[in-house]
Amino acid sequence: MAHLTTSVEYGIHCLLWLVESQAPPSSRDLAELQGVSPAFLAKIFPKLEKAGIVTASEGVRGGYRLARPAETITFLEIVDAIEGEKPLFDCQQIRGRCALFQGTPPAWSTDGVCAVHAVMLQAEKAMRAALASQSLASVHAALGRKAPPEFTGQVQQWMSDRLSGRRPGRTARSSEPSG
Amino acid sequence: MAHLTTSVEYGIHCLLWLVESQAPPSSRDLAELQGVSPAFLAKIFPKLEKAGIVTASEGVRGGYRLARPAETITFLEIVDAIEGEKPLFDCQQIRGRCALFQGTPPAWSTDGVCAVHAVMLQAEKAMRAALASQSLASVHAALGRKAPPEFTGQVQQWMSDRLSGRRPGRTARSSEPSG
Numbered sequence: 001m002a003h004l005t006t007s008v009e010y011g012i013h014c015l016l017w018l019v020e021s022q023a024p025p026s027s028r029d030l031a032e033l034q035g036v037s038p039a040f041l042a043k044i045f046p047k048l049e050k051a052g053i054v055t056a057s058e059g060v061r062g063g064y065r066l067a068r069p070a071e072t073i074t075f076l077e078i079v080d081a082i083e084g085e086k087p088l089f090d091c092q093q094i095r096g097r098c099a100l101f102q103g104t105p106p107a108w109s110t111d112g113v114c115a116v117h118a119v120m121l122q123a124e125k126a127m128r129a130a131l132a133s134q135s136l137a138s139v140h141a142a143l144g145r146k147a148p149p150e151f152t153g154q155v156q157q158w159m160s161d162r163l164s165g166r167r168p169g170r171t172a173r174s175s176e177p178s179g
Numbered sequence: 180m181a182h183l184t185t186s187v188e189y190g191i192h193c194l195l196w197l198v199e200s201q202a203p204p205s206s207r208d209l210a211e212l213q214g215v216s217p218a219f220l221a222k223i224f225p226k227l228e229k230a231g232i233v234t235a236s237e238g239v240r241g242g243y244r245l246a247r248p249a250e251t252i253t254f255l256e257i258v259d260a261i262e263g264e265k266p267l268f269d270c271q272q273i274r275g276r277c278a279l280f281q282g283t284p285p286a287w288s289t290d291g292v293c294a295v296h297a298v299m300l301q302a303e304k305a306m307r308a309a310l311a312s313q314s315l316a317s318v319h320a321a322l323g324r325k326a327p328p329e330f331t332g333q334v335q336q337w338m339s340d341r342l343s344g345r346r347p348g349r350t351a352r353s354s355e356p357s358g
Contacts, residue, residue, distance in 0.1 A: 002269035003182040004299070012295050013273050035276030075298050088306070090181035094192050095322075097214030100333055108325050115321040116191050119254050119313045120183070127267070127306035134298045142294040143274075146287050154279055 004083065010036055011044045011082045012075070012139075018054065019070045019140040022156055023163045024063030033158065044082060051081030060166050070137035076128055078136070088127065089120035183262060189215055190223045190261045191254070191318075197233065198249045198319040201335055202342045203242030212337065223261060230260030239345050249316035255307055257315070267306065268299035 014030045027045045031038035045064060048054045055067045066073065095114050096105035113121065144152075193209045206224045210217035224243060227233045234246045245252065274293050275284035292300065323331075 002266045004268045006269070006271060009268070009271055009273060009295065016295075033278050034273055035278060036273060075302075087181045089183045089188065090185070092185060092188055094188060094213055094215060099212050099214060100330075100337055108327065111325065115318045115325075116188065116195070118321075119310070119318060122313075123254075123306045123309035126309040127302045130302035130305040131298070134301075139294045139298060142297075146290065146294075148287065151279075158279055 004079065007040075007044050007082050008079055010034075010041060011048060012078055012136075014041060014044070014064075015048070015053065015066065015073070015078065015136055016140050016143060017155070018064060018066050019136060020152060020156075021065075021159060023061070023159055024057055024065045025159055025162070026063045029063065029159065029162050032162075033155070047081050048078070051077065053078060053081055061163065063163075066136070070140060071135050073136040074132045075134045075136075075139070076131035079131055088124035089117060091117040091120075183258065186219075186223050186261050187258055189213075189220060190227060191257055191315075193220065193223070193243075194227070194232065194245065194252070194257065194315055195319050195322060196334070197243060197245050198315060199331060199335075200244075200338060202240070202338055203236055203244045204338055204341070205242045208242065208338065208341050211341075212334070226260050227257070230256065232257065232260055240342065242342075245315070249319060250314050252315040253311045254313045254315075254318070255310035258310055267303035268296060270296040270299075 013034060014027075017025070017030055017033065025033070027041045028038045031041045045054065045056070049056055049064075052067050053073055054064045056062065056064055091114055093110065093114070095116075096110045098105070098109065101109065192213060193206075196204070196209055196212065204212070206220045207217045210220045224233065224235070228235055228243075231246050232252055233243045235241065235243055270293055272289065272293065274295075275289045277284070277288065280288065
């Protein structure tokens with residue numbers, strides 16, 4: 001199992017589709033476009049909404065949009081929104097439990113950050129800096145260079161066809177079929 | 180919960196005690212010295228042994244030693260030995276599942292590394308480089324600068340007292356009390 005969950009992968013790919021979507025898709029539209037579980041995606045979007053990465057509009061034409069320009073949304077923000085700022089390492093302060101201290105660790109043994117924890121914080125900082133250096137826009141551009149020019153139009157047509165088939169009563173957040 | 184488990188923290192602290200230990204302690208000695216679960220530590224040491232980080236000697240005076248100089252043992256090796264080279268991100272190749280491909284993704288959609296995965300690989304590389312840059316010796320030196328000069332001698336005395344109280348029949352790998 002990897003450190004980051006499948007939710008991160010699915011969440012990022014959904015956001016990449018939103019970069020140039022015209023009509024706002026629902027999480028179900030995005031699930032069907034990508035061949036993934038609608039119920040699974042429906043749990044990711046509220047986290048992205050809470051973090052100010054997407055906004056939802058209600059009604060028959062409602063759906064999700066990026067809340068901000070894709071250039072300002074970093075991979076680090078997306079990972080933190082979905083995973084909840086999970087630290088690399090959770091220091092249990094084992095250094096103060098040495099039997100020689102007999103339950104009363106001297107100040108020198110627990111002052112400052114433990115040297116082991118300090119290494120882990122450096123590694124975490126390096127990882128987070130790499131994630132912060134990439135935006136949704138930069139990765140969208142990299143993906144766009146691989147696709148043929150007509151692909152964007154085909155996706156927009158697929159989205160538009162979905163939207164025109166919608167029935168009243170659905171919401172952007174619904175994971176139920178709309179019609 | 181953090182990305183790295185408590186086993187990593189306990190394992191590293193044990194190894195730090197081994198840097199200057201004279202008599203080889205058992206995993207139970209190290210557990211009692213640090214006030215942690217002997218059964219828990221007993222599961223970590225076989226992984227460190229398998230990775231060539233420690234060696235075990237048997238018999239009444241047996242125990243664990245570092246297999247190599249502490250300068251050559253990096254934090255990355257220790258983390259990998261205990262966690263098993265867990266990747267940061269496990270790419271599920273969601274990019275090939277787009278509904279427009281109707282089950283037959285074109286080559287351009289799956290060629291090379293997915294741009295999302297590429298960002299994660301960069302972040303993982305940065306984290307691993309930071310862990311690889313620190314050795315057991317460098318962190319041991321940082322810890323040593325905080326402890327008073329007499330502390331090393333007190334720990335060696337504690338270890339030596341444990342060793343002289345041992346009864347025949349124990350092994351380095353035993354998590355049972357030795358006497």
